[in-house]
Structure formats: structure tokens, C-alpha cells
Amino acid sequence: MPVRLSVLAKLSIAAALLLVAAPGMALEKVTLQLKHAHQFQFAGYYAALELGFYKEAGLDVRILEGQDGNAPERDILSGKAEYGTGSSNLLLARLAGKPVVVLAVIFQHSPYALAMRQTGGDPDLRRLIGKRAMIGSLTDELGNADELLAYLTKEGVPPASFTRVEHSFNPQDLISGKVDAMAIYTTNEPDTFDRLGFPYDIYSPRAVGIDFYGDNLFTSEQEIANHPARVRAFRAASLRGWQWAMSHHEEAADLILNKYSRRADRQHLLYEARQMVPLVQPVLVEIGYMNPDRWQHIADVYASLGMLPKNAGFDGFMYRVDTGRGNLVWLYRVLGVAALLLVLGAAIHFSMLARERRRALETIRQGEQRFRTMFEASPLGIALIDSISYEYRDINARYQEILGRTQHELRALRWLDVGHPDDIVQVKAQMALLTTQQISSFKALSRLFRPDGSLTWIDVSVTAIDTEAGSHPHHLCMIEDVTAKKQSEALIWQQANFDTLTHLPNRRMFMDRLAHDMLKSQRDKSGIAVLFIDLDHFKEVNDTLGHQQGDVLLVDAARRISACVRKSDTVARLGGDEFTVILCELEDTAHVERIAQAILSRLLQPFDLGQEQAFVSASIGITLYPDDAIDIDSLLKNADQAMYAAKGAGRNRYSYFTPTLQVAALSRMRLTNDLRSALKGEQFELYFQPIVHLESGAIHKAEALIRWNHPQRGIVSPLEFIPLAESSGLIIEIGEWVFREAARWVQHWRQSYHPDFQISLNQSPLEFQREGGSYDGWLQHLQALALPGQSLVVEITEGLLLDASNAVSTRLLQLRDAGIQVALDDFGTGYSSLSYLKKFDIDYLKIDRSFTRNLAPDSSDMALSEAIIVMAHKLDLKVIAEGVETPEQRDLLATAGCDYGQGYLFAKPMPATQFDAFLRDNAMPSAESIVKSN
Known part of the structure; x- marks a missing residue:
């Protein structure tokens, strides 16, 4: 604490200053070197400069930013700066022989x-x-x-x-x-x-308990020896600036933004100021105060690191406010003046003593009032607690507000009475160390109960308070309400780890739990099963009933799956209609099969979606750890492959992973990769199969069929590569190539053989239904080749007609308006309805080969074929029979009135050049007979 001077001493010093100070003396220039860039961490020095405190002390101060934390020590020892800011490792420098002296501690605790x-x-x-x-x-x-x-x-x-x-x-x-x-x-x-x-x-x-000082103001022994008065003046002005800055946060922030730096915005500067309050402790500790015992504690920590010898002394490291009274000449002058004024001082001393006492008491009262005001207005809850009885001795308004109790109610309670039982144990353990002086303070995150029973999260900071000898020890408890922050953190964690729709663990949490269960499995020598579940026909629910109803189904499906497993197991949603299950601590696979079958049975039950009901099933892939794989990625890949095997086997079933599935998956992957370069490598080729008019035998139609000439595997069947093209999206490019190649050949055959020749093209549902798709490009290309729309027939599947969307209707209308005819392929094997045939513009029905293969007089296949032909003709549609392989089949179909036949009886599919020769060898009848046959 500053030494209170008597009137005599004041007069003596004043006289001495008159002797040694020249009138009109210029300001002394000094440099303060900071350890970091400008920020609120150094606000007190900016305030001392901008508010004129340094100028009043006779100093012209230059404040420099630091490029690294060692700059202040380096520049002060080299003479580039007189003062600097440093951390507690100044003690290391002092004990290494460097003449550094700490003038004042700004941060009582390190940040x-x-x-x-x-x-x-x-x-x-x-x-x-x-x-x-x-x-x-x-x-x-x-x-x-x-x-x-x-x-x-x-x-x-x-x-x-x-x-x-x-x-x-x-x-x-x-x-x-x-x-x-x-x-x-x-x-x-x-x-x-x-x-x-x-x-x-x-x-x-x-x-x-490692409690270092934070920022410290320091100088060198040389500065203290040569300029003692300047040191005292600089220190006092700096601390005065810090007192202003810590009680004027917003003004200090504006000062930094206007004068020093805009690297951080105002919000960050104010955040920094608030966080500095419990570290600087301006309400409880005089700014600049430093305790030799704390420095000894820091030295002990360094000793534990092997940086200092134990019990190392550091005399002269801490600046004494009354040290450095100048050189001997200055002292002699002071003593001389003091001797001259002794008699005068003695005469007036007693008359001034009473007034000084009154002024001292008023200063103390004002100081107490100031600190009391800061105590009451603090944004932190502060309470003074008896360390033995845990009774409250003093409580500010914010503390009462956070606990939701009045001061009277709190004084009837003891500290920790309203704390959460799990947290009280931890706090009491820390308090035991505090009471025995093993630590001087501690911080903790705790929970407390408010009167309404709700829980409030608080950051607690507890510090021991020095008391008079013989009295009970006390501690100061400061609390901050962090409930909103904890709730925000909990919400962020929930959103990061759980699916927002079903509230099941998401992919991230699933991976974390699987990794944890795998480690536990290694310790326990137990097994794990991973189930990959995909809902069958879920897309139809979304398309017909809407995504909102689809979400309702997913929530119910998640509930049903979770009801089939143990609480120790994990059910997660990876996305869309894909779920996963982790079955841990397995004894045998029979348990896995029971659960898989239970899931299948529960999901088969109808889903009530408001006024509608939906029916779905599931395909489940199962893989075992560690039998099938020992890493997470491989397990998921295996389960996914097994799930697709279950789908391929007819859905509504489960399938275990086998090495064969892995081989098939690798084969599909390699084939898909090869497919990506097939177009550029010109590996595709169009084959054509004739479509024969049964009554006249004329060939004026053909179906274009794509073949892939793989460089290593030879001819690859469309049944193998078309599904890969659809799943990879390559079907769009392939379909465009098929169209252009077919258009080129139909132009040639119309010019060479007959002007009404037609080519049928198969279109994948993905091509037909793709977003933003239209036939404008086709029509422009046909126009460029001078081909009418009637030169092409587009073959689609019956399943497309189930999609009653505007996109399907629009594309069918566009084909009709362009004159391009439409054929319904594989008729009778899908989900056809007579209403679809009536609603949409269809030109041809193609009877599937499954009916043609077993044709015989009076057979059921014959009856069905005749019914299809009669129905089609009543609707003004032409009929094409596929798979005609014998003359008997041809004759039966012709007798039933079928218009066209296609099959090996007439010709197999053949390359375009070979088909061109085939047309030459099978000359067509006149145009009039063709028109008549049509």
C-alpha cells in the first residue's frame, strides 16, 4: 500500500523538488514495449496516455506493439525501451542473472x-x-x-x-x-x-493449484538506479490508467478502436474486458499489488520443472514503492532542506495533525464506499463465506438473482445447500485444499437448484481471503450464470450427433459408438453384428402421399426397429430410408437372426398415415465383427453389399455378407469404371433386329439394341451393363448416343430402301423421368437430318405409366406432337391397367416373350394373347409379338390378328452393316402394299 506522508515530509519533498527541478522542464521521453499486438489486455496504458496521466507525471510515453512475447525483455535489456509488459517467466530471467525488476502485477491470475x-x-x-x-x-x-x-x-x-x-x-x-x-x-x-x-x-x-500471475509491468535495475523519480511517476500513472480502464469498459473499447487497432471488433473487446475482471480482480485487490508468497509459489513450480533450484532466492526482483530515492546528492539536498524546515514543520505539525486524520478517515470512507458500489454493481454474483461454518457473511444483488433467493433466505441457508449433490463432492474436496492452504483459489463448473426446482449451471471461482489472526478464515465466492451457454452447447451437440427427424443417432454418432463397441469387443472377446436396413418401396410412398407423410413413416419405422433390440444396442439413421443397428456382446448368430426377423415382421405391418395406409418391407444386410472385417469402413461396405443381395433376392428378407458378394461388388465397380470410358473409346455398337409384318412378310421396322464390345471381356450383355449405367447416371449419355446412331441409320435405310422405315428405341425410365429433360434436342437433330418424327418409335415400360406426374404426361404429349410413336414394351408382365391405355397416347403394344414362348392352340397363353390383340385393336393400337421362334407360333399369332412379329424365326439381332445387307437380300414390297398392311 502507498506510504502516507506527514505534512512535514510533504513540505520537505516539495522543497527538494523546487531545488532540483528546473522551471519549464520538457517532458521526459520513454518507451513502453508491449508483448503482443494492441488489444484490451493493455487498455490501462492506452488510458494513461490518452487521458493525460503520463503527461501530468512529466512523461512523453511511446507505446509499441510486440511481435513476439520476448520483445519486451529483449528491448529493455538492450536499452531500446525503458518499460515493458511480461509474464511470470520474468522470474526465470531474473534468476538467470538478467537485471529485470517487476514494478506491478496487473493480472492477479494468468489467462x-x-x-x-x-x-x-x-x-x-x-x-x-x-x-x-x-x-x-x-x-x-x-x-x-x-x-x-x-x-x-x-x-x-x-x-x-x-x-x-x-x-x-x-x-x-x-x-x-x-x-x-x-x-x-x-x-x-x-x-x-x-x-x-x-x-x-x-x-x-x-x-x-498452479496459479501464476498474468501480465506484469517491469523495468531494469539501471532505470531504477538512474531515474527513480521517473520510475515512480510512470508506475503511478500506469496504475491510474488501469483503474480507469477497468471501470470504463465501453469507453476504453472505443478508445482502442479509434486510436490503436481495429483487428478486433467492439464486441470482442468488451468480451475481453469482461473476462479480465475475475483475472485482474479490481474490486478485491488494489491494481498493481503483488505478494512475495505468490512469487515463491511460481518459483516452486519452476523448480518442479527443473528450471530453478529449490528455495532459490529472488531479492531485488520485486519493486518497493519506497525504493530508489535518488543519488546521494539528491539525498543531501533533501536532508538540508528538511533541517531548515524542521522548526517550521514542528510548529505547524500538531495543528495539521487533526485535519490530516479527518482527511484520512474520509479517504478510507470514500474508498470503502467506492469498493462497496463496485461490489453491489458487479455483473458477477459475489458472496463472502465463512470457511468453517459455510455461513454467508455478505452477498451482492447479482448472487441473489442467480440463486433466485433473497438475502434473508440465503442467510438462513449454508453455502452449497442448494448445490447439486454430484457437484458438492467435487467442490468440498477443493475447499479442503483451500482451507489447508494447499491452494489459494480454484474454479469449478457446478449446478444449483432454484426455488422452482430448475437447475442452473454456474461457473464458480473461490478464493481464500486473509483475515485477522484468531478469526475464522473466509473465502470469496464469485459465480456466473452459464445456463444459456450450456443449453446452447447441449443443443449443438444434439444436432451434431442425432438425427433431427427420428432422434436416433446419426452417422457421426453411429461411427463413434461402433468404434467404442469394437474396442469393448476386443477386450471381452465377444462378437458384434452390424445390420444395414433399407426400406423397400419407400420412394413410392413419398411420390404418392408426399414427403411429409414419408417423414411420418420414417419416424414410426425408427420406433419399430428400436423396439426390436436391447437398450445396450444402437439403432441409427444414416439418411433417407437407411437405418443401421449395432448388436453387441453376441454369443451366437441365432440371436442376430431372431432380431432381423423381428424387424422384418414389424415393418411389414401397415403404417397408418392419417387417412391413408402404407405398406413397405425391408431388406437387411448383416455383417459380423471380427469374422468379416476388422475396420469400420469395411464393415459398412460389407453390410451394404449384403443388403443389396437381399434386395436382389426379392426384398423383405435378410442376407449375410459373404466373400462372393465382395467379389461381385468389385466386379461391378470395375465394370462401371470401364463403362465410363466406353463411349469415348467407341466400344458401343448398335445391333438391329427386324420387326416383320405378319400378313405380308414385309420388313419395314426394326428394333435398335445396344451392345458393348469390351476390350478384354468381349461382348457384354445389356442385362449386365444397363443397370450399372442407370445407377451411375451414364444412361443419359448412352441414350443420346443410341438416338443419334439410330437416326443416322434410319436416314440411310429410308433413302436406300423405303421412305417409311421405322426404328424402335428402348428408353430407360431414368432417361424418361429425368428432371429438366425434353425431346427438343432430338427434334432439332431429326430436323437437321430431314427426318420426320414417324421415323422413330420410343419403347417404354409399363412401370412408367404408374407415375402420374406432369413430367411423364408432358413428355408423352411432346412425342405425340412431334409424330414420334410410342410402344409399350413387355406388355402383360408389369402393373398395366386399361385406364392407362385409355389415358395416354400409345401406338403399339409388345406382347412379352413369356406369352409367346408357350403358344399352343387352346392354351391359356394363347387365350391371353388373343385377348390382348382384340383389346389393342378396339383401342386402335397395333400389336407386336416378341420371341417368335417357330412357324407354328407365327401362324397362331397371324390367325389371331397380331400385326407384327419379332424373334429368331425371322432373324437374330445383327450389326448395322450386316442388317443393311439383310435388307438388300429381303427386298420389300411396293409402297402401296406397305401402306395397306399398316
Whole structure:
């Protein structure tokens, strides 16, 4: 505390100053070197400069930013600066023989801490082992990370157990996962994390009693020896600036933005100011105060790191306010003046003594009033607690507001009475260390009950308070309501790990739980089954009843699947209509099959969707750990392949993964990759099969059929590669190539053989239904070749007519308007209805080969074929029979009135050049007979 001067001393000093100070003396120029860039961390010095406190002290101060944390020590020792800001490792410099002296402590507690990504479990510092961390600079031994390294060592995480990376001071490196931990200032980086919604845990050395000072104002022994008065003046003006800055946050923030730096916005500066309050403690501790015992504590920590010998002395390191009274000449002058004024001073001393006492008492009263006002107006809840009885001795308004109780109600309770039982144990353990003086303070995250029974999350900071000898020890408890922050963190965690529709674990949580269960399985020598579930025909529900009803079905499906498994098992939704199940601690596969069958049975039951009912089934793929694979990616791939095998086997069933499935999947993947280069490599070829007019035998139609000449595998069947083309999206490009190639040949055959020749093209449902698709490009190409629309017939499947969307109707109308005819392929094998034939413009029905193959007089296939022919003719449609292989079949169809036949009886599909020769050898009848036959 400042020494109170008597009137005599004041007169003596005033006279001395008159003797030694020249009138009109210019301001003394000095430099203050900061350890970092401009920010609220140095607000007190900016305030002292801009508000004129330095000028009033006779100083012209220049404040310089720091490029690295060692700049202040380096520049002061070299004479480039007179004053600087430094951390507690100034003690290392002093004991290494460097003449540095700490003038004042600004931060009573260090803001230095470690941040790690939040994982959803309990915070655990040992997660850092084997990981990468940015902790200080790598260019010196400790890299200004001494307190963190001591903390990690004490917690069982020595520096050798993780990889230190050069610090970039960029929070994005932690957010992006470039590193797993980062040294931060609690006054700075958490604001960035909170703004970006990044979930994090903070680990502070104070949690284990390592309590360093933060920012310190320091100088050199040479400055104190040569300019003692300047040192006192600079220190006093700086502390005066800090007192103003810590009680005028908003004005100080505006000052920084206007005069010093706009790197951070105003919101961040105010965040920094709020976070500095519990570190600087301006309400409880006089700014600048430093305790020799705290410096001894810091020295002991350094000794534990092997940086200092035990019980090392550091005399002269702490500045004494009354030290440095000048050189001997100055002292002699003061003593001379004092002797001259002694008699005068003695005469008036007693008359002034009473007035001085009154002024002293008034100053004390004003100081108490000021601190009381700050205590009551503090944004933190503050209470003074008896450390033995846990009774409240003093409580501010914010503390009462957070607890939801009046001061009278709180005084009837004891501290921790309203705390959560699980948290009280932890706090009491810390209090035991505090009471026995093993630690001087601690922080904790705790919960308390409000009168309405609700839980409130609070950050608690508890500090021991010095009391008079013989009296009970007290502690100061400061609390901050962080409920909103915890709720926000919980919501972010929920959204990151659970599906928003079904509230099941999502893919991220599924992967995490599977990894955990695999580790447990390795320890217990038990098995795991992974079930991949895909709902059959779910797309039809979405398309017919809408996505909202589809979501209702998915929620019900999630509930049904979850009801079939144990609580220890995991049901997750990966997306869309795909679900996964983890069955852990398996004894045998019979349990897996029972659950799979139960899921199939539950999903077969009807789904009530308001006034509608929907029916779906499921296909389930099953893979076993560790029998089938030992890593997550392979397990998921295996289960997916097994699920597709179940679908291929007819749906509504489950299938186990087998190596054969893996071979087939690899084959499909390689074939798909080869398919991507087939067009550019000109590996496709069109084959044509004639369509014969049964009455006249004329050939004036043909169906275009694509073949793939694979460089290694030879001819690949369309049945094998068309599904791959559809699933990969290549079918669009292939379909466009087929159209252009067919148009080229039909132009040739119309010019060479007959002007009414027609080519039939098969169109995949994906081509026909694709978004934004139209036949404008086709029509332009036909126009460029001078071909009419009647030169082409588009063959579609019956399933397309089930889609009553506007897109299907629009494309059928576009074909009709262009003169392109439409054939319904494989008629009788799908979901056809007479209403569809009446509703849409169809020109041809193609009787499937499954009817033609077994044609015989009076057979059921013959009866069905005759019915189709009669029905088609009544609707003014032509009929083409596929798969005609014998003369008997041809004659029966002709007798029944079938218009056209197609099959091996007439010709197999053949390359275009061979088909061209085939047409030459089978000359067509006159145009008039063709018209008549049509």
C-alpha cells in the first residue's frame, strides 16, 4: 500500500523538488514495449496516455506493439525501451542473472489455458496423449508455456507424450482439426469459438493449484538506479490508467478502436474486458499489488520443472514503492532542506495533525464506499463465506438473482445447500485444499437448484481471503450464470450427433459408438453384428402421399426397429430410408437372426398415415465383427453389399455378407469404371433386329439394341451393363448416343430402301423421368437430318405409366406432337391397367416373350394373347409379338390378328452393316402394299 506522508515530509519533498527541478522542464521521453499486438489486455496504458496521466507525471510515453512475447525483455535489456509488459517467466530471467525488476502485477491470475475439441463425454486432459498440440513457441526451451507444461506434467501428460507444433495463434487450426489442442488466452479465443459454434473444453492450470500471475509491468535495475523519480511517476500513472480502464469498459473499447487497432471488433473487446475482471480482480485487490508468497509459489513450480533450484532466492526482483530515492546528492539536498524546515514543520505539525486524520478517515470512507458500489454493481454474483461454518457473511444483488433467493433466505441457508449433490463432492474436496492452504483459489463448473426446482449451471471461482489472526478464515465466492451457454452447447451437440427427424443417432454418432463397441469387443472377446436396413418401396410412398407423410413413416419405422433390440444396442439413421443397428456382446448368430426377423415382421405391418395406409418391407444386410472385417469402413461396405443381395433376392428378407458378394461388388465397380470410358473409346455398337409384318412378310421396322464390345471381356450383355449405367447416371449419355446412331441409320435405310422405315428405341425410365429433360434436342437433330418424327418409335415400360406426374404426361404429349410413336414394351408382365391405355397416347403394344414362348392352340397363353390383340385393336393400337421362334407360333399369332412379329424365326439381332445387307437380300414390297398392311 502507498506510504502516507506527514505534512512535514510533504513540505520537505516539495522543497527538494523546487531545488532540483528546473522551471519549464520538457517532458521526459520513454518507451513502453508491449508483448503482443494492441488489444484490451493493455487498455490501462492506452488510458494513461490518452487521458493525460503520463503527461501530468512529466512523461512523453511511446507505446509499441510486440511481435513476439520476448520483445519486451529483449528491448529493455538492450536499452531500446525503458518499460515493458511480461509474464511470470520474468522470474526465470531474473534468476538467470538478467537485471529485470517487476514494478506491478496487473493480472492477479494468468489467462493462459489449454483448449480441446469437446467430444460429448466428460472432459479428460489425457486425451492429448499421442496427439498434436500448439503450446508456445518451439524456438526456446519452454516457449512461454511454462505454466501449461507444469500443469500437463502434474496431470500425467508429460511433454514427451504428445507432439508440440509451432503456435500459429489461429483458432481455425483447432476448429478444422489440424491440431487437437491449442494454448489460448481465456480472454480472447473462446469468443471466436463461441461465435463459430465450436464445442470446446478449457483446461486451466489453476485447477491443480498452479496459479501464476498474468501480465506484469517491469523495468531494469539501471532505470531504477538512474531515474527513480521517473520510475515512480510512470508506475503511478500506469496504475491510474488501469483503474480507469477497468471501470470504463465501453469507453476504453472505443478508445482502442479509434486510436490503436481495429483487428478486433467492439464486441470482442468488451468480451475481453469482461473476462479480465475475475483475472485482474479490481474490486478485491488494489491494481498493481503483488505478494512475495505468490512469487515463491511460481518459483516452486519452476523448480518442479527443473528450471530453478529449490528455495532459490529472488531479492531485488520485486519493486518497493519506497525504493530508489535518488543519488546521494539528491539525498543531501533533501536532508538540508528538511533541517531548515524542521522548526517550521514542528510548529505547524500538531495543528495539521487533526485535519490530516479527518482527511484520512474520509479517504478510507470514500474508498470503502467506492469498493462497496463496485461490489453491489458487479455483473458477477459475489458472496463472502465463512470457511468453517459455510455461513454467508455478505452477498451482492447479482448472487441473489442467480440463486433466485433473497438475502434473508440465503442467510438462513449454508453455502452449497442448494448445490447439486454430484457437484458438492467435487467442490468440498477443493475447499479442503483451500482451507489447508494447499491452494489459494480454484474454479469449478457446478449446478444449483432454484426455488422452482430448475437447475442452473454456474461457473464458480473461490478464493481464500486473509483475515485477522484468531478469526475464522473466509473465502470469496464469485459465480456466473452459464445456463444459456450450456443449453446452447447441449443443443449443438444434439444436432451434431442425432438425427433431427427420428432422434436416433446419426452417422457421426453411429461411427463413434461402433468404434467404442469394437474396442469393448476386443477386450471381452465377444462378437458384434452390424445390420444395414433399407426400406423397400419407400420412394413410392413419398411420390404418392408426399414427403411429409414419408417423414411420418420414417419416424414410426425408427420406433419399430428400436423396439426390436436391447437398450445396450444402437439403432441409427444414416439418411433417407437407411437405418443401421449395432448388436453387441453376441454369443451366437441365432440371436442376430431372431432380431432381423423381428424387424422384418414389424415393418411389414401397415403404417397408418392419417387417412391413408402404407405398406413397405425391408431388406437387411448383416455383417459380423471380427469374422468379416476388422475396420469400420469395411464393415459398412460389407453390410451394404449384403443388403443389396437381399434386395436382389426379392426384398423383405435378410442376407449375410459373404466373400462372393465382395467379389461381385468389385466386379461391378470395375465394370462401371470401364463403362465410363466406353463411349469415348467407341466400344458401343448398335445391333438391329427386324420387326416383320405378319400378313405380308414385309420388313419395314426394326428394333435398335445396344451392345458393348469390351476390350478384354468381349461382348457384354445389356442385362449386365444397363443397370450399372442407370445407377451411375451414364444412361443419359448412352441414350443420346443410341438416338443419334439410330437416326443416322434410319436416314440411310429410308433413302436406300423405303421412305417409311421405322426404328424402335428402348428408353430407360431414368432417361424418361429425368428432371429438366425434353425431346427438343432430338427434334432439332431429326430436323437437321430431314427426318420426320414417324421415323422413330420410343419403347417404354409399363412401370412408367404408374407415375402420374406432369413430367411423364408432358413428355408423352411432346412425342405425340412431334409424330414420334410410342410402344409399350413387355406388355402383360408389369402393373398395366386399361385406364392407362385409355389415358395416354400409345401406338403399339409388345406382347412379352413369356406369352409367346408357350403358344399352343387352346392354351391359356394363347387365350391371353388373343385377348390382348382384340383389346389393342378396339383401342386402335397395333400389336407386336416378341420371341417368335417357330412357324407354328407365327401362324397362331397371324390367325389371331397380331400385326407384327419379332424373334429368331425371322432373324437374330445383327450389326448395322450386316442388317443393311439383310435388307438388300429381303427386298420389300411396293409402297402401296406397305401402306395397306399398316
